[in-house]
Amino acid sequence: MHPKAVLDECSELVRQVLRFEHPADATVSRYFRENRALGPRERATMAETVYTVLRNKLLFDHLAPSGSGPKERRLAILGFAHSEDEPGARPGANAKQGARDFLAGALNDQEKHWLAQCDQVQPHDLMERHRHNLPEWLVQPLREQLKDEFWPLVDSLSRPAGLDLRVNTMTSKRAEVQAELAKAGVAATPTKYSPNGLRIEGKPNLAKLDAFNRGAIEVQDEGSQLLALLLDAKRGEMVVDFCAGAGGKTLAIGAGMRSTGRLYAFDTSAHRLESLKPRLARSGLSNVHPVAIAHERDDRIKRLAGKMDRVLVDAPCSGLGTLRRNPDLKWRQSPTTVAEFATLQAAILQSASRLLKPGGRLVYATCSILPQENEAIAQAFSAANTGFTPLETVDILTHLKVEHAASLCTGPISGGEFLRLWPHRHGTDGFFAAVWQKQ
Numbered sequence: 001m002h003p004k005a006v007l008d009e010c011s012e013l014v015r016q017v018l019r020f021e022h023p024a025d026a027t028v029s030r031y032f033r034e035n036r037a038l039g040p041r042e043r044a045t046m047a048e049t050v051y052t053v054l055r056n057k058l059l060f061d062h063l064a065p066s067g068s069g070p071k072e073r074r075l076a077i078l079g080f081a082h083s084e085d086e087p088g089a090r091p092g093a094n095a096k097q098g099a100r101d102f103l104a105g106a107l108n109d110q111e112k113h114w115l116a117q118c119d120q121v122q123p124h125d126l127m128e129r130h131r132h133n134l135p136e137w138l139v140q141p142l143r144e145q146l147k148d149e150f151w152p153l154v155d156s157l158s159r160p161a162g163l164d165l166r167v168n169t170m171t172s173k174r175a176e177v178q179a180e181l182a183k184a185g186v187a188a189t190p191t192k193y194s195p196n197g198l199r200i201e202g203k204p205n206l207a208k209l210d211a212f213n214r215g216a217i218e219v220q221d222e223g224s225q226l227l228a229l230l231l232d233a234k235r236g237e238m239v240v241d242f243c244a245g246a247g248g249k250t251l252a253i254g255a256g257m258r259s260t261g262r263l264y265a266f267d268t269s270a271h272r273l274e275s276l277k278p279r280l281a282r283s284g285l286s287n288v289h290p291v292a293i294a295h296e297r298d299d300r301i302k303r304l305a306g307k308m309d310r311v312l313v314d315a316p317c318s319g320l321g322t323l324r325r326n327p328d329l330k331w332r333q334s335p336t337t338v339a340e341f342a343t344l345q346a347a348i349l350q351s352a353s354r355l356l357k358p359g360g361r362l363v364y365a366t367c368s369i370l371p372q373e374n375e376a377i378a379q380a381f382s383a384a385n386t387g388f389t390p391l392e393t394v395d396i397l398t399h400l401k402v403e404h405a406a407s408l409c410t411g412p413i414s415g416g417e418f419l420r421l422w423p424h425r426h427g428t429d430g431f432f433a434a435v436w437q438k439q
């Protein structure tokens with residue numbers, strides 16, 4: 001496609017995404033479904049441009065004030081020019097220059113001049129909000145927790161996340177899968193903390209890999225793999241994954257159980273549970289039972305009360321730990337939505353805890369980086385449920401021989417009790433987990 005046409009498409013997609021009517025990933029996929037003529041390269045370029053605009057929204061709004069021509073076109077130009085993935089660039093020695101050359105083919109003289117001016121802007125010319133690109137309400141809780149690590153966190157949140165795979169240990173060994181991927185031209189290195197993970201360079205088309213199609217690998221962030229490990233579900237046990245969604249953690253837990261016992265995958269979204277099904281078919285697991293529930297007090301929960309060995313509550317949350325992948329969330333969430341999540345999280349955790357038998361293990365997890373959805377929920381649960389003894393996550397991970405376990409569980413505000421993962425510290429999404437044993 002001609003650079004001018006690519007930029008026109010990018011501007012239109014930016015316009016649609018910035019209406020914030022739907023999550024950015026849903027808007028982008030719908031746009032691609034409706035514009036089937038776009039090739040894979042154009043799609044990758046457009047998606048990265050839009051995500052770069054979302055990551056840098058306050059800075060780009062400042063550089064492209066209203067009245068400087070169609071706003072979304074200016075934002076798309078900046079997104080294109082500053083994308084970490086260097087959209088439009090041909091593979092080669094100077095990819096960044098390739099992207100700039102490509103972009104130059106789409107701009108008029110006035111726009112070229114304006115972009116050159118933007119390139120001259122130095123950090124000290126900018127206000128703090130143009131550098132952190134976070135909504136004001138989010139800055140204070142992050143600064144309070146992170147102190148000196150605030151800017152390193154901001155920096156890592158402003159870059160795209162890598163791609164992690166979990167090796168299905170029921171059927172395959174990590175080293176063998178790594179070698180197989182290398183033969184297929186996919187460079188992978190073992191993850192630092194998760195014993196089952198591989199980190200991939202670039203963005204290979206997984207659907208073309210035999211290892212993927214036979215269920216030897218699944219996409220799962222390294223942090224999410226660690227959360228599933230904390231449950232430590234064993235062969236033959238009765239287990240509930242209460243908020244299973246599309247089953248990222250369900251599949252990891254089921255493999256850990258060696259496809260024995262019974263693993264209920266609950267979720268209120270039948271639609272999400274539907275997308276678990278092809279993944280289940282690939283994985284070869286036969287112990288997983290997806291169950292759509294109406295809400296956290298569904299009658300099925302009463303029927304299973306007191307019967308479970310392990311329960312994972314991977315609660316619905318603001319998702320602010322995943323800003324590397326979902327940068328729109330910082331503009332879609334607010335103090336109100338966070339407070340609503342906190343109320344729902346407490347209710348789900350309380351209800352899910354009834355499923356456990358004495359001696360059973362409860363894990364509460366989120367992909368949020370806000371204490372309101374994490375420590376506050378866990379501490380309130382402990383205070384109200386003295387029959388549940390908090391376990392130290394650092395002890396569990398050490399017992400499971402997870403490398404550097406202490407660095408995962410101690411940090412700006414944790415002292416070993418909770419798991420706290422941070423993009424700038426661990427290279428994972430931001431995650432929290434707390435664990436209890438029922439007396």
Ligand SMILES: C[S@@+](CC[C@H](N)C(=O)[O-])C[C@H]1O[C@@H](n2cnc3c(N)ncnc32)[C@H](O)[C@@H]1O
Pocket residue numbers: 224242243244245246247248249250266267268269272293295296314315316317348
């Ligand atoms: C963080 S996501 C789960 C991600 C999933 N565990 C994974 O690893 O891929 C939270 C899920 O909770 C579900 N949910 C929301 N309200 C719920 C409720 N009251 N009871 C059970 N699940 C709920 C949502 O549909 C969503 O799929």
